[in-house]
Structures are given as structure tokens and as C-alpha cells.
Amino acid sequence: MKLFELFISLAFVNNVVLSKFYAICPLMGVSKKPKNALNMGLAVIFVIVIASIVTWLLYYYVLVPLDIIYMDLITFILVIASLVQFLEMLLKKTSPEVYKAMGVYLPLITTNCAVLGVALDNITAGYNLIEAIVAGFAVSFGFLAVIYIFALIRERLDYSDVPEAFRGAPIALISAGIMACAICGLAGLI
Numbered sequence: 001m002k003l004f005e006l007f008i009s010l011a012f013v014n015n016v017v018l019s020k021f022y023a024i025c026p027l028m029g030v031s032k033k034p035k036n037a038l039n040m041g042l043a044v045i046f047v048i049v050i051a052s053i054v055t056w057l058l059y060y061y062v063l064v065p066l067d068i069i070y071m072d073l074i075t076f077i078l079v080i081a082s083l084v085q086f087l088e089m090l091l092k093k094t095s096p097e098v099y100k101a102m103g104v105y106l107p108l109i110t111t112n113c114a115v116l117g118v119a120l121d122n123i124t125a126g127y128n129l130i131e132a133i134v135a136g137f138a139v140s141f142g143f144l145a146v147i148y149i150f151a152l153i154r155e156r157l158d159y160s161d162v163p164e165a166f167r168g169a170p171i172a173l174i175s176a177g178i179m180a181c182a183i184c185g186l187a188g189l190i
Contacts, residue, residue, distance in 0.1 A: 010138035018183040023114040037151035041144030052136030055119040
């Protein structure tokens with residue numbers, strides 16, 4: 001039950017995009033088409049879950065025993081960059097069309113603060129390995145849900161009668177703000 005509550009809390013109630021405002025760059029950059037948003041969300045799930053596992057193991061089995069926990073930030077950044085490079089090579093070999101569709105946004109996962117934020121939050125919250133994996137999956141699932149829903153909204157906005165001054169990024173930011181207000185309604189749920 002505790003893991004289920006952790007999942008609901010991190011995926012929806014404390015959504016990384018709408019409550020902490022991490023990952024706004026991919027939200028605005030990749031959410032123009034639902035297919036690209038879905039692909040980005042799936043890539044982020046892969047990177048965050050694997051990064052949660054690797055960073056947790058490195059922290060508790062290397063950094064803590066060697067008493068070099070001050071190296072956690074640099075270590076985590078290197079792990080995340082390596083995972084993104086691995087994902088990029090994997091997609092290039094197995095799915096060139098997805099790789100091409102992701103374009104410049106795939107390397108942006110390296111600088112996606114949500115990925116680093118999850119790795120650091122797992123340590124500061126004192127999660128065990130299973131909780132860190134659930135937290136990583138929950139945060140990345142919440143990211144996927146938000147970016148995909150946002151892409152659907154933006155697609156509809158392209159065909160809506162929006163005043164000229166609000167077209168493009170302004171109406172997208174207003175929509176994101178409304179989504180953030182809606183998620184605030186869940187604040188007392190868990």
C-alpha cells in the first residue's frame with residue numbers, strides 16, 4: 001500500500017512538471033505533436049527508472065562506503081549522460097524513425113532537470129531501492145501523462161480561434177498554468 005501511495009503521490013499529486021516545474025523545456029519543445037510527446041515520455045521513463053537504480057546503487061555502495069557523498073551530483077550527472085547516450089545509440093539502431101522524430105530533443109534528456117531531480121530526491125527522501133524504482137517510474141509516468149495531454153491540448157489549440165497575440169507559446173503557457181492549477185486541487189489527496 002505504501003508503494004501505491006508513493007506512486008499516486010509522485011505521478012499525480014506532486015507531479016514533477018505541474019507542481020515542481022521541472023522539465024518545462026521538454027514540455028514546451030516536444031509537445032507540439034502527440035506522437036513526439038509520447039516518444040519523449042517513453043524515453044524519459046527508460047532513463048529515469050534506470051538512472052534511479054544506478055544512482056541509488058552508486059550512492060549507497062560506492063559513495064557512502066568511500067565517504068565521498070559530496071560527489072553525488074557529479075556522479076549522477078555522468079550516469080544520466082551515459083544513459084542518454086546509450087538510449088540514443090539504441091534508438092538509432094533499432095528504431096531510426098523514432099530517433100529521427102526525436103531529433104535534438106533526445107540529447108535534451110541529459111539536461112532535463114526532472115531526471116537529476118529524481119535521482120537526488122531518492123537519496124534525500126531516504127528511499128530504499130524498491131521505493132527509488134517506484135519513485136522513478138511514478139515521476140516519469142507523471143511526466144509522460146502531462147506531456148501527452150499537453151500535446152493533445154496544443155494540437156486542438158492549433159485549430160482553435162485564438163487571438164493573434166496569444167497564438168503559439170503564450171496560449172501554451174496559459175494552458176500549462178491552468179493544468180498546474182487543476183493539479184493543485186489534488187494537494188490534500190495523499
